[in-house]
Amino acid sequence: RDGDIVNFDITLEKNGFIADSSKTYLVGDVPAAARRLAKVAQEATWKGIARVRPGAHLGDIGAAIEGHARKNGYSVVREYCGHGIGREMHEEPQILNFGRPGSGPQMREGMVFTIEPMLNQGSRNVATRDDxxxxxxxxxxxxxxxxxxVAVTATGVEVLTLRRDERARLAVAA
Known part of the structure; x- marks a missing residue:
């Protein structure tokens, strides 16, 4: 309906490999508070992506996401996280949306995983409906x-699900 925000999470398979991407869309005349939440959630995703490089730690991603969310007055859902992805949809490692810089396993060239923060206006708590x-x-x-x-490359990161409207964002993500 007019004024809603809605998330579409899409999974693709090509030649036996899987990619996963989601985006929150604004429907019609969306209130400023909802537009701001979506903007900050997208920024938080890019803050996490900017931390991807060989030798960095997985905790660096979560710390960047959570830091940006909190700085803007939002909470981060902890029940859902990014994940390794390849021939299976959900593989190790888990990519948490919170954490401490320098913690967790080190990233290495060739790793492929998703970064998918979920930010809330209020409490971080969520529930699943009866469906x-x-x-x-x-x-x-x-x-x-x-x-x-994303894929960890020798020099940093490649966003495998980059959308046309985001190419400029990748250059300024840090």
Missing amino acids: GWTVVTTDGKLSAQFEHT
């Missing part, structure tokens, strides 16, 4: 999510 699929905030406030599949 077993729909996730909602427990306080009824808005949530926004973005996701990309």
Whole structure:
């Protein structure tokens, strides 16, 4: 409906390999608070992506995401996270959306995983509806999510699910 924000999470398979991406869309005349939440959630995704490089730690990604969310007054859902991806949809490692810089396993060239923070206006707590699929905030406030599949390269990161409208963002993500 007019004024809603909605997330589409899409999985693709090509030649036996899987990619995963999601984006929060704004429908019609969206209130400023909802537009801001979506903007900050997208920025948080890029803050996490900017930390991807060989030798960095997985905790660096989560720390960047959570730091950006908190700085802007939002919470980060902890029940869902990014994940390794390849021939299977969900592989190790888990890519948390919170953490401490320098913690967790080190990234190495060739790793492929998703970064997918979910930010909430209020509490970080969520619940799953009876359909077993729909996730909602427990306080009824808005949530926004973005996701990309990334590969660790010798020199940093390649965003495998980069959308045309985001090419400029990659250059300024840090």
